[in-house]
Amino acid sequence: MNEIPNDLRYTRSHEWARLEQDGSVTVGISDHAQELLGDLVFVELPEVNQEIDVEEQCAVVESVKAASDIYTPVAGKIVAVNTALNDEPELVNHSPYEDGWLFKIQPSDLKTDMGELLTAEEYAKIVEAEE
Amino acid sequence: MLKKTPLNKKHLQANAKMIEFGGWKMPLHYGSQLVEHRQVRRESGVFDVSHMGVIDLTGQRVREFLRYLLANDIGRLKNPGKALYSCMLNEQGGVLDDLIVYFQDDNQFRLVVNAGPRDRDLAWITRQAKAYGGVRIRDRHDLSMLAIQGPQARTQVQPLLPANLSETAMTLEPFSACWNEEILVSRTGYTGEDGFEVILSPQKCADFWDGLLATGVKPIGLGARDTLRLEAGLKLYGTDMDEKHSPLEADLLWTVAWSPENRDFIGRNALQAQREKGGHQKMVGLVLVGKGVLRSNQTIYTENGVQGRITSGSFSPTLGVAIALARLPTDTYEQVTVVIRNKELPAQVVKPPFVRHGKACIELPLQFEEIENE
Structure with a gap:
């Protein structure tokens, strides 16, 4: 069973988004x-x-x-990327929600974009349907 | 309906991710393909290869028949126990399958063929054998097979072998085998590492598997089997070889026995004509300069704009770069361009193997570091 943390928002293409306290949004790919x-x-x-x-x-x-394209769940400006992944891409496998994050974005229209994303519960249903 | 090996339940118990391969349900990996790859290069691992086909050929004319059936010459096998790698060709010189043939005695040979073409092989062999009265063909679907590979593999297998074989097995030279009524042990494999392959009954196979795991040998899936064989420069039937291409177009010229000249074998005339005419495609190794992963079916361009194609490619866990086997126009090139996801990237042409016995066999492209630092 894949881990799907409750405090994150998800896309149908399996990215996750986390709103940080400084207003930025961290993006990664799900455990699934x-x-x-x-x-x-x-x-x-x-x-x-x-x-x-x-x-x-x-x-x-x-x-x-396989190769997989990553789409940003929210629009904005990239403020940080996880350079540790250049040497250790496997961090995404071992820790998809923490050490394996991909990039941080300063959102330009947070409210609209976040509203479009899936809750953990909604995303869990999609994962379930795929399995 | 997919076929299952006798170890299916054991794979599931070991948390395998199962996939379809050649009509069989097989383990892709047991958690991490990369970890399994390194495990085999550094220590050892066991592969369930029960999907491979075992075919026994017996009869007084079997030697004569095999010298006609196969492109390599089993006449070269002087002593029982010796094995030979060969292509089996059609009349046009296309590769129907690649296989290993074991010389057991003058009236008995054993073939190990690939899972995918197995049924077609059996039909072909049966048809060709009609002209060789008395040759009996037996599909040994009652047998299972394991490959134990890696620098420590043979030492770890030894205690599990029957007492009357154990000593002989340890003195086997590469590409030779010994057997008793219950097991055949050969010093062969598909990883570029030392090791054994064993052929035995399903029940004995399950016990052998348990015995290996109990001594700490790790189960390895088809995912790592593919990257290991690719690093070793070993071709895969169905992707690098097929009936539309001859051994000359699959870097397998070395497996064709041209002499003695009076040996007629299926495909000889077509192959000889192709060789004399020249200008046919050839298979080379590629190393990607920079980051990315080479994959089968990616298009290649040479400097004068001629196209080629990658037949199998992946990331090499040992070298840390992408490697591939590719079919190119016959001329020689040092560098080509690969189209990866609409980007054109340079790749160096090399001669496989890429890795053997855990060590790199090629020099990585010099530009690699420079490009990375740009």
């Missing part, structure tokens, strides 16, 4: 997504300061099995 992909060997991250639109492809995670 990392399990489907298998061992990650390569992560391509966006540039810091890059402006991205909602649902825009802005990163790639690649496993021994």
